[in-house]
Amino acid sequence: MTEPRWLNADERRAWLALLSINTLLPAALDTQLQAAGKLSLFDYNVLAMLSEAEGRFLPMSELAARTSASLSRLSHVVTKLQGRGWVEREAHPGDARVTVAHLTDAGMNTIVSLAPGHVDAVRALMLDAMTDDDVADLARIGEKIVARLDDDHWILREH
Amino acid sequence: MTEPRWLNADERRAWLALLSINTLLPAALDTQLQAAGKLSLFDYNVLAMLSEAEGRFLPMSELAARTSASLSRLSHVVTKLQGRGWVEREAHPGDARVTVAHLTDAGMNTIVSLAPGHVDAVRALMLDAMTDDDVADLARIGEKIVARLDDDHWILREH
DNA sequence: TTGTTTTACTTGAAGCTTCAACTAAAACAA
DNA sequence: TTGTTTTAGTTGAAGCTTCAAGTAAAACAA
Numbered sequence: 001m002t003e004p005r006w007l008n009a010d011e012r013r014a015w016l017a018l019l020s021i022n023t024l025l026p027a028a029l030d031t032q033l034q035a036a037g038k039l040s041l042f043d044y045n046v047l048a049m050l051s052e053a054e055g056r057f058l059p060m061s062e063l064a065a066r067t068s069a070s071l072s073r074l075s076h077v078v079t080k081l082q083g084r085g086w087v088e089r090e091a092h093p094g095d096a097r098v099t100v101a102h103l104t105d106a107g108m109n110t111i112v113s114l115a116p117g118h119v120d121a122v123r124a125l126m127l128d129a130m131t132d133d134d135v136a137d138l139a140r141i142g143e144k145i146v147a148r149l150d151d152d153h154w155i156l157r158e159h
Numbered sequence: 160m161t162e163p164r165w166l167n168a169d170e171r172r173a174w175l176a177l178l179s180i181n182t183l184l185p186a187a188l189d190t191q192l193q194a195a196g197k198l199s200l201f202d203y204n205v206l207a208m209l210s211e212a213e214g215r216f217l218p219m220s221e222l223a224a225r226t227s228a229s230l231s232r233l234s235h236v237v238t239k240l241q242g243r244g245w246v247e248r249e250a251h252p253g254d255a256r257v258t259v260a261h262l263t264d265a266g267m268n269t270i271v272s273l274a275p276g277h278v279d280a281v282r283a284l285m286l287d288a289m290t291d292d293d294v295a296d297l298a299r300i301g302e303k304i305v306a307r308l309d310d311d312h313w314i315l316r317e318h
Numbered sequence: 319t320t321g322t323t324t325t326a327c328t329t330g331a332a333g334c335t336t337c338a339a340c341t342a343a344a345a346c347a348a
Numbered sequence: 349t350t351g352t353t354t355t356a357g358t359t360g361a362a363g364c365t366t367c368a369a370g371t372a373a374a375a376c377a378a
Binding site: 040042069070072073076077080095096097098 | 363364365366367372373374
């Protein structure tokens with residue numbers, strides 16, 4: 001019978017802080033984006049990832065990877081975004097299994113108009129609380145955790 | 160016309176890492192808890208916060224604060240946990256507006272049996288990826304962000 | 319070639335969260 | 349006291365996410 005190793009003080013502080021950030025930060029960003037354009041943080045990220053991709057399109061699988069989402073979740077959301085005229089589904093020329101999500105001009109205009117307010121919110125809610133060293137530390141530690149959660153996560157790919 | 164200040168490399172890395180952790184970590188912990196006891200991470204935290212409170216009870220508002228949740232969300236979840244016999248609702252003696260949530264013996268047994276597996280998962284998914292210094296840095300930076308999001312958040316109260 | 323497995327995605331239902339509206343008691347103001 | 353505001357919580361509906369099941373094409377195996 002092995003005693004479970006309990007959390008020490010720093011471990012507990014780190015874990016509880018992450019848990020709280022996890023709930024509060026997306027909620028605050030959702031509120032901002034909902035007010036600015038009636039979309040969620042996840043919706044925004046789908047549009048943002050497409051806007052940064054070459055040709056503004058990506059296969060559903062790749063888009064799911066870049067938004068850390070399940071294919072099912074993404075499929076439902078793309079259907080919604082398609083209904084708003086921001087995204088279109090297209091066939092992949094080489095592989096008939098693949099669906100390509102394509103950001104429309106209307107979708108591009110939407111993200112361009114929302115980006116400044118969203119970035120301001122990210123700054124106001126977290127970055128402004130931190131020194132430059134803090135930001136560098138968080139980037140380093142955050143990427144370690146991401147690597148542990150998913151060792152070939154797209155953000156770890158060298159650019 | 161002011162140009163929006165865009166994110167620099169470290170800011171972008173920190174933000175994208177946090178966003179990914181935010182999606183992947185709760186999902187992985189939900190999976191573990193779902194398999195171990197058919198409950199969500201949020202359900203677990205409600206039970207955990209009650210189990211650590213004196214007398215194993217807390218007003219709904221205080222429990223909502225300690226789980227970073229809205230009262231509405233908590234109310235729905237407490238109804239569900241009540242249905243499973245893990246929590247009871249009681250009247251507050253001094254203030255008739257207040258509902259007190261009380262962890263039952265069955266609820267206590269549930270959390271005691273789930274805690275070791277949950278802590279192991281938290282270790283495996285994030286803490287084991289970090290050095291002791293990383294953990295201390297994350298605790299410090301995380302609490303700064305929490306303070307920015309909610310300046311009198313319960314985890315910042317001195318103990 | 320034919321059968322099997324894997325990959326990529328979609329769908330509908332069930333469960334969870336948010337939102338707006340509501341109730342009721344406590345606190346405050348005149 | 350009476351009226352107003354604030355606090356504490358609940359509820360139902362709408363929207364979102366997950367889950368299980370399904371489709372169809374590509375890859376692989378014999």
